[in-house]
Amino acid sequence: MPVNHDNGGSRSVVLAAKGAQMTYTSRQGPVTALSRVDLEVREGEFVALLGPSGCGKSTLLNMVAGLIKPTKGEILYRGATLTGPNTNIGYMTQRDSILPWRTVAQNIALPLQIRRVPKKERTQRVAQYVEMVGLTGFEHAYPSALSGGMRKRVGLAQAMVYEPETLLLDEPFGALDAILRLRMQAELLALIDKLGATVLFVTHDMDEAITLADRVVVMSARPARIVDDINVSLPRPRNLEELQFQPEYQEVRRRVWRNLSREIQAGQKESNHHE
Amino acid sequence: MSEVSSPSRPLEAGSSSLFTKRRLGSRRLLILLGQVVVLVLWLTSWEWMSGRVIDPFFSSSPSAIANQLYEWFSTGTIWVHLLITLREFGIGLLLGGTAGVLVGFTLGRLPTTAAILNPFVTVVYSLPKLALAPLFVLWFGIGLGSKVVLVAMISFFLIFYNTFTGARDVDPLYIDALRIMGASRFTVYQRVIIPSAAVWVMTGLRIAVPQAVIGAVVGELISSNQGIGYIIANGAAFFNTTVVLAGVAVVAVVSVTLSQLIIVLERWATRWKHN
Numbered sequence A: 001m002p003v004n005h006d007n008g009g010s011r012s013v014v015l016a017a018k019g020a021q022m023t024y025t026s027r028q029g030p031v032t033a034l035s036r037v038d039l040e041v042r043e044g045e046f047v048a049l050l051g052p053s054g055c056g057k058s059t060l061l062n063m064v065a066g067l068i069k070p071t072k073g074e075i076l077y078r079g080a081t082l083t084g085p086n087t088n089i090g091y092m093t094q095r096d097s098i099l100p101w102r103t104v105a106q107n108i109a110l111p112l113q114i115r116r117v118p119k120k121e122r123t124q125r126v127a128q129y130v131e132m133v134g135l136t137g138f139e140h141a142y143p144s145a146l147s148g149g150m151r152k153r154v155g156l157a158q159a160m161v162y163e164p165e166t167l168l169l170d171e172p173f174g175a176l177d178a179i180l181r182l183r184m185q186a187e188l189l190a191l192i193d194k195l196g197a198t199v200l201f202v203t204h205d206m207d208e209a210i211t212l213a214d215r216v217v218v219m220s221a222r223p224a225r226i227v228d229d230i231n232v233s234l235p236r237p238r239n240l241e242e243l244q245f246q247p248e249y250q251e252v253r254r255r256v257w258r259n260l261s262r263e264i265q266a267g268q269k270e271s272n273h274h275e
Numbered sequence B: 001m002s003e004v005s006s007p008s009r010p011l012e013a014g015s016s017s018l019f020t021k022r023r024l025g026s027r028r029l030l031i032l033l034g035q036v037v038v039l040v041l042w043l044t045s046w047e048w049m050s051g052r053v054i055d056p057f058f059s060s061s062p063s064a065i066a067n068q069l070y071e072w073f074s075t076g077t078i079w080v081h082l083l084i085t086l087r088e089f090g091i092g093l094l095l096g097g098t099a100g101v102l103v104g105f106t107l108g109r110l111p112t113t114a115a116i117l118n119p120f121v122t123v124v125y126s127l128p129k130l131a132l133a134p135l136f137v138l139w140f141g142i143g144l145g146s147k148v149v150l151v152a153m154i155s156f157f158l159i160f161y162n163t164f165t166g167a168r169d170v171d172p173l174y175i176d177a178l179r180i181m182g183a184s185r186f187t188v189y190q191r192v193i194i195p196s197a198a199v200w201v202m203t204g205l206r207i208a209v210p211q212a213v214i215g216a217v218v219g220e221l222i223s224s225n226q227g228i229g230y231i232i233a234n235g236a237a238f239f240n241t242t243v244v245l246a247g248v249a250v251v252a253v254v255s256v257t258l259s260q261l262i263i264v265l266e267r268w269a270t271r272w273k274h275n
Helices: A057-064 A104-114 A119-132 A148-160 A178-195 A206-212 A247-274 B013-049 B062-075 B078-108 B111-126 B129-140 B144-168 B172-180 B185-222 B228-237 B241-269
Strands: A013-026 A029-042 A046-050 A072-077 A089-092 A166-170 A198-203 A215-219 A226-231
Touching (some): A013 A057, A029 A072, A046 A206, A057 A198, A089 A148, A148 A166, A198 A206, A215 A247, A226 A247, B013 B062, B078 B111, B078 B185, B078 B228, B111 B144, B185 B228, B228 B241
Parallel strands (some): A046 A198, A046 A215, A089 A166, A166 A198
Antiparallel strands (some): A013 A072
16 A cells, blocks of 8 residues: 655644754753754654764654753644643654563553553554564563563564554664664554654664655754755655665765765764864 | 683583583582581581580580470470560561651652751661660560560661662653653552662662561560560570570571561562563
């Protein structure tokens, strides 16, 4: 079932950052992590935030999740300013937040339990998502017995199991090996197409950003701002293994790389300067 | 050894794990054997020296102590005293422990109140509680009451401090994750704060149990007409070294047994930590 992920103005804006800025006070004085970010994500869009490591992408995600308030500007969710935790989203954080005293199945069931989903449906959905992230046979294992990549997959299943309308994913596939990563990316795309979910996806992997997203938003080195916003009009459903050989893919990649390499160098200069 | 660790001859995973398992088993056996040897050497040299090197009036002897214990348990005269001591321990630990857990959780989540009360709590904690035992006798009489208060006071502080630390140091990442899932404050307590602090509560309990036994016995030593402490005090009053040491042996066995039970309970409660 092909889904048309156009970037047209016909779809309503789900989330928006308006001049969002984040300044921390450190011992050396104020540090700006995010400087005046303006971003709009429309219903059903898959937007990848791409930028050098440690540039403040996670800060932006935490703002959209309603966990931190911007020091200037505001975050809007469906037109309303966020004032507390955003419960319309599923959020998979970079550090895994699955509970160590709950088994894999208990962790995935937790959001359903909180939302008072009946037990029968809960069991069924947990089984479905356990299978999706390839953890069949590990349902009753505690996180301490799992590898880093497996814990990430539990986190992904936990963020998706209640099928929230918006997903925030912070480098969800960073710890996976190449084959599993490709499989999980394909699974994610299929599921998102089915649910029609809106996705804000943080990564520092350029190819991952282009293969998955409708839009790649390139961010600068600290303090982060948006450098470029590129439409990826590759048709869906995408064949992830063959996508990279298409001429249009190469074209987008060149443009992203031009921006990104400049920012990576800027980031390195910055950190050298500090040393 | 060198054959096994030699890099030129890689071992199959199966055989190497079998090897370490066997070595671990024999190590455990060696430790146990060593412990038996130390025990036998200690008891036989004590037995031999008693009457030859030291006057048994001062040191008694293992055989005399064993005889005394046999007499107590065969006639059953010791049970009344043992049960009294256990009752003081049990009621005191239950009261002090419950209060410690409740106050610990409350203050752990109220940082400002905790900061205000901090110096006062520290002062009371630093007091040698055993030195207050005579006062408790004055206030609560020579019966059960004064010992229960002493035991409760000792266990309260040990369990309170651990619970407090556990409730205070819950990883905010987990709390944020649950709030995004839509959890109420109560659910956050139930699913995150309590299980996360449970490890600390168990540690507090493990430390408190032997201290509580000491509290009950010392309370009886100071003034009582029943209990193992009374038996010891009575023996001392008549310069009966055998009775004193036999009483101490009973206390030691009770304390070690209770501690082992708590360790089993702790293992079970924190089973998610070991895989």
